[in-house]
Amino acid sequence: MAVQDLLRQRFFPHMWCPGCGHGTVLNSLLRAVLELGLSKNEIVMTSGIGCSARISGYVDFHSLHTLHGRALAFATGVKLSKPELTLLVPMGDGDALAIGGNHFIHAARRNIDITAIVMNNRIYGMTGGQFSPLSGIGVKATTAPYSTIDNNFDVVELATAAGATFVARSTTYHARECTELIKKAILHKGFSVVEILSQCPTHFGRKNREGDAGQMLENYKKITAKRGSKALEENPGLIGRGIFVEKEKPEYCQEYEKTIALAMKGAGR
Amino acid sequence: MAKKVLKQLIINRDWCKGCGICVKFCPRQVLELDGKDKSVCMRPEACICCMMCELRCPDLAIEIIIGQGGQEEDE
Numbered sequence: 001m002a003v004q005d006l007l008r009q010r011f012f013p014h015m016w017c018p019g020c021g022h023g024t025v026l027n028s029l030l031r032a033v034l035e036l037g038l039s040k041n042e043i044v045m046t047s048g049i050g051c052s053a054r055i056s057g058y059v060d061f062h063s064l065h066t067l068h069g070r071a072l073a074f075a076t077g078v079k080l081s082k083p084e085l086t087l088l089v090p091m092g093d094g095d096a097l098a099i100g101g102n103h104f105i106h107a108a109r110r111n112i113d114i115t116a117i118v119m120n121n122r123i124y125g126m127t128g129g130q131f132s133p134l135s136g137i138g139v140k141a142t143t144a145p146y147s148t149i150d151n152n153f154d155v156v157e158l159a160t161a162a163g164a165t166f167v168a169r170s171t172t173y174h175a176r177e178c179t180e181l182i183k184k185a186i187l188h189k190g191f192s193v194v195e196i197l198s199q200c201p202t203h204f205g206r207k208n209r210e211g212d213a214g215q216m217l218e219n220y221k222k223i224t225a226k227r228g229s230k231a232l233e234e235n236p237g238l239i240g241r242g243i244f245v246e247k248e249k250p251e252y253c254q255e256y257e258k259t260i261a262l263a264m265k266g267a268g269r
Numbered sequence: 270m271a272k273k274v275l276k277q278l279i280i281n282r283d284w285c286k287g288c289g290i291c292v293k294f295c296p297r298q299v300l301e302l303d304g305k306d307k308s309v310c311m312r313p314e315a316c317i318c319c320m321m322c323e324l325r326c327p328d329l330a331i332e333i334i335i336g337q338g339g340q341e342e343d344e
Contacts, residue, residue, distance in 0.1 A: 016327065023327025023329065176324060212288075
């Protein structure tokens with residue numbers, strides 16, 4: 001089986017701009033599914049609104065294209081009713097942490113077995129390049145022509161603090177690493193978050209003079225370093241890549257099963 | 270280890286949007302953009318089958334088929 005067999009090919013070529021990192025995220029994600037040998041029928045992908053959310057239309061899995069920011073809420077419902085299914089929830093940075101910020105922290109707190117992938121391009125691409133909570137200070141956007149003054153969330157720190165039991169980060173330049181991290185995230189029992197830095201050459205790149213898609217990818221190579229590497233130790237300003245959190249904690253659906261068993265004890269007597 | 274040999278480098282021209290990522294990061298300059306801004310395989314003999322063009326392609330338009338080259342056994 002090839003990656004193309006996991007696609008709804010009738011919708012291709014996809015609607016993402018030339019050089020959009022979201023296509024690479026889709027590519028890495030499908031390879032992870034392929035390498036794990038998961039069946040299409042076992043996977044449910046839910047997504048919200050935005051460029052990134054269009055991903056659920058392109059995959060030949062069960063898919064739900066839902067409300068803005070509510071992908072995790074829908075995924076929670078699906079997972080609770082059918083815990084045997086694998087839930088994949090790719091979200092954009094705004095979708096996950098602005099509009100869906102509350103759902104994000106509470107899904108992490110519950111430690112429900114869902115794999116959340118944050119496709120972080122640091123901008124709202126579909127609506128014309130407004131800044132997002134992940135843009136950070138000093139970024140130019142349609143809504144910040146004199147550059148932003150807002151601090152950004154750190155997805156890794158936020159997810160860790162909220163209680164996610166698997167947290168990792170990579171970039172679209174490191175496609176192979178992305179696949180490995182997504183594989184581990186899917187296999188992890190509990191709430192997993194993988195942040196993938198993804199280039200938006202159309203809006204973010206153009207406004208911030210970061211060049212074309214190739215140059216933006218080159219930049220990811222320069223500004224990131226693997227966790228535990230010497231480069232990161234010597235330059236704390238670099239963004240760390242790799243697995244930040246991997247721990248065992250009771251999973252929500254399993255705990256809920258126990259509650260049901262407890263409540264049913266003595267029923268029918 | 271047996272050397273990987275490229276059997277075929279398939280580029281789906283209908284899906285390729287000509288972003289040039291594959292061209293820029295190919296370590297052996299195997300690929301080029303043609304007059305219509307689509308990626309084409311110009312030097313298949315130089316390909317080392319690192320697969321990075323296929324893995325990074327945002328349009329999922331590249332497929333590399335690796336052939337059998339020499340011995341298969343690892344030393």
